[in-house]
Amino acid sequence: WTLCFVVSLSFRFHSFSFSTPFKPPFFLKMVKERRVQYRRRHCYRTNSNRVKIVKTPGGRLVAHYHKKKAGQAICGEPHCQVRLAGIKASTSRGRVALKKRERTVSRAYGGVLCMNCTRQKIVRAFLIEEKAFVKKVFPE
DSSP: OHHHHHHHHHHHHOOOOOOSSOOOOGGGOOOOOOOOOOSSSOOSOOGGGOEEEEEOTTSOEEEEEOOOOOOOOBOSSTTOOOBOTTOOOOOTTGGGGSOHHHHOOSSTTTTTSOHHHHHHHHHHHHHHHHHHHHHHHSOO
């Protein structure tokens, strides 16, 4: 009865000629179910709950959880989204376990600000200091 049902469905969607043996069209292929249960409490398919279905040597299908990809460190100045060179991509929690050379670069504001923002900050501080010095030397 299933074969008759499949044939009647196929006539509704496609017109094709019979050949021996019967081969259903591509949209009626039988696919083995790949249902699997989550192993943790969270039951929704969100970004933090991504799983990959894996077949174990025993033949069972199980869910393997995948961690989120760690983001690259970005500049700390507002409206500057430059990725910091020389800083290893990691989560905020994973950054604690990194070596010091992986967390920072050896210059002022290394690992916090990008090169251009650091330069601007230093030049701005220098000019403010010069302005104060000029005021002191040449009173108005």
